[in-house]
Amino acid sequence: MKPGRKILVAAVAALLLVSLFYFPLRRKFSLHEGALINSGQSKRNAVIFFVNQDGKIVGRDTEIVSGATVLDDIKSLITQESLARAGGLLNAIPVGTAVRNVFIDENKCVYIDFERSIIDRHVGGTEGESLTLEALKRTMAENFPELDSMKLLVEGKELASLAGHISTRLKLKVK
Amino acid sequence: MKIKILLLLLVPVLLFPDHLKVMKVIIDAGHGGYDGGAVSDYGIREKDVTLEMALLLKKHIEGATEPPITAILTRSEDKFVPLIERVGLANKSEGDLFISLHMNASPTKRDSGFEVYFYDSTGDAETAAVAKRENEQDGSVENKDRNNPLFILWDLAQNEFSKESSGASDIIQSALDGALNRNADTTLKLRDRGVKQANFLVLNGMKMPSVLLEMGFLTNKNDEEKFKKQEFKERYAATIADAVREIRQKFDKKSAAGR
Ligand SMILES: [Zn+2]
Numbered sequence: 278m279k280p281g282r283k284i285l286v287a288a289v290a291a292l293l294l295v296s297l298f299y300f301p302l303r304r305k306f307s308l309h310e311g312a313l314i315n316s317g318q319s320k321r322n323a324v325i326f327f328v329n330q331d332g333k334i335v336g337r338d339t340e341i342v343s344g345a346t347v348l349d350d351i352k353s354l355i356t357q358e359s360l361a362r363a364g365g366l367l368n369a370i371p372v373g374t375a376v377r378n379v380f381i382d383e384n385k386c387v388y389i390d391f392e393r394s395i396i397d398r399h400v401g402g403t404e405g406e407s408l409t410l411e412a413l414k415r416t417m418a419e420n421f422p423e424l425d426s427m428k429l430l431v432e433g434k435e436l437a438s439l440a441g442h443i444s445t446r447l448k449l450k451v452k
Numbered sequence: 453m454k455i456k457i458l459l460l461l462l463v464p465v466l467l468f469p470d471h472l473k474v475m476k477v478i479i480d481a482g483h484g485g486y487d488g489g490a491v492s493d494y495g496i497r498e499k500d501v502t503l504e505m506a507l508l509l510k511k512h513i514e515g516a517t518e519p520p521i522t523a524i525l526t527r528s529e530d531k532f533v534p535l536i537e538r539v540g541l542a543n544k545s546e547g548d549l550f551i552s553l554h555m556n557a558s559p560t561k562r563d564s565g566f567e568v569y570f571y572d573s574t575g576d577a578e579t580a581a582v583a584k585r586e587n588e589q590d591g592s593v594e595n596k597d598r599n600n601p602l603f604i605l606w607d608l609a610q611n612e613f614s615k616e617s618s619g620a621s622d623i624i625q626s627a628l629d630g631a632l633n634r635n636a637d638t639t640l641k642l643r644d645r646g647v648k649q650a651n652f653l654v655l656n657g658m659k660m661p662s663v664l665l666e667m668g669f670l671t672n673k674n675d676e677e678k679f680k681k682q683e684f685k686e687r688y689a690a691t692i693a694d695a696v697r698e699i700r701q702k703f704d705k706k707s708a709a710g711r
Contacts, residue, residue, distance in 0.1 A: 369559065400559055441535070
C-alpha cells in the first residue's frame with residue numbers, strides 16, 4: 278500500500294470511529310429538533326390569551342398558518358397577543374411587544390427573547406406582571422403541551438422581572 | 453471551655469427576654485429614581501406614592517409605642533436602590549419584619565383595591581426542583597446539592613419564614629379590611645383583594661418575616677383619587693402601624709411560648 282493511501286485509510290477509520298461516538302449524541306438532538314419541524318405549510322388552530330374588563334385572563338380561538346417550525350408558531354401567537362383587540366378585550370402582553378427569537382432546550386424549556394418593548398410598554402404593578410406571565414404560560418400550555426417550562430429574555434439577556442416585582446430569573450413552570 | 457462560652461452567650465438572652473426587645477421594622481418604598489414604577493392616567497407615579505406612604509408609616513410606627521419600634525427605610529428620597537441592596541440592607545440591619553410598599557397596575561381600569569403578598573417560589577421550575585430535593589433529604593448541609601446555583605438556595609431563605617410572613621400578611625389584611633374595605637365612609641372605602649403569594653425579587657433571600665403590600669391601583673380612578681387625599685393616606689399608614697403592633701404581640705407570644 279502506498280503511504281498516501283495508508284494515511285487515507287487511517288483517516289477514514291478515524292472518522293468512522295469518531296462518528297460512532299458522535300452520532301448517537303447528534304441523533305438525540307436531531308430527533309428533538311425533528312419534533313419541532315412542522316410538516317408542510319398548514320393551518321393550525323390555536324388559543325391566544327387576553328384580559329377581560331374584569332381583569333381575568335380569557336382565551337380566544339385563532340388560526341395560524343404554521344411556519345417552518347414550532348418556534349415560528351410560538352412567535353406568531355405571541356405577536357397576535359400583542360396586537361390591540363376590539364370587543365372589550367385588553368392585552369396581557371403589552372401592545373407592540375416584539376419577539377426577537379424563540380428557542381427550546383433539551384429540557385423542554387422554551388426561551389422567549391423579547392425586544393425591550395415588553396418592559397418599556399408594560400403597565401407595571403404586581404397584577405400587571407401576573408397577567409402577562411399567566412397569559413404567556415397558558416399560551417404555551419394550551420398550544421404546546423410538550424413544553425415543561427419557559428424562560429423570558431430581553432435582548433438576549435436574562436430578565437430579572439418585567440416591572441420590578443415578580444422574579445423571572447429562573448425557568449417558570451408552564452404546567 | 454465551649455460550655456463557658458455558650459453560657460456567656462446566653463446571659464443577654466436571660467437578662468433581656470424577647471418581649472422587651474426593640475422591634476425593628478424595615479419599610480421599603482417600592483421603585484425610585486429612574487424606576488418610576490406604575491403611572492396613573494393623570495401622571496401620579498408609584499415611586500412618589502410609595503415614598504410618601506413609607507415616611508408616613510415610619511411616623512406612625514415610631515410614635516407612642518412602648519417598648520419602641522424602630523423603623524428603617526430602604527430609601528428616604530427619590531433615588532434608585534437596586535432590589536438586591538434593599539435585601540442586603542434589611543438583612544444587615546437584622547430587621548424583625550420587612551414591609552415593601554407598592555402601588556398596583558392592571559390593563560383594566562376596573563381592577564381596584566389592596567392586596568397583601570408573601571413569598572412563594574413554587575412557580576419556578578428550578579427552585580421547585582431544588583426545594584423538593586432539599587425536602588427529600590434530611591436537611592443537613594452535607595446532604596444538600598452543592599451544585600445548585602447559589603441564588604436558588606438564596607431564594608429558599610425566605611421560605612424559612614413563610615409561616616410568620618403568612619401570619620403577618622393576615623394581620624395587615626385584616627386591619628386594612630376593617631379600616632378601609634368595611635368602612636361606610638366612601639372617602640376611605642377601598643376594596644380588599646385578600647392575601648396572595650408570589651415570587652417577589654425583593655423578598656428573595658430576605659431573612660425575616662416579610663410582606664409586600666400593593667396598596668391600591670394607580671390605574672383605577674377611584675383608588676388614585678384616594679391617594680391624593682392626606683386624610684386617607686394618614687389613616688392608611690396608621691392602620692398598617694396598628695397591624696405592626698399586633699404582629700409584634702403575636703411574635704412575642706410565640707417566642708415566649710418557645711422559651
Ligand atoms: Zn411596584
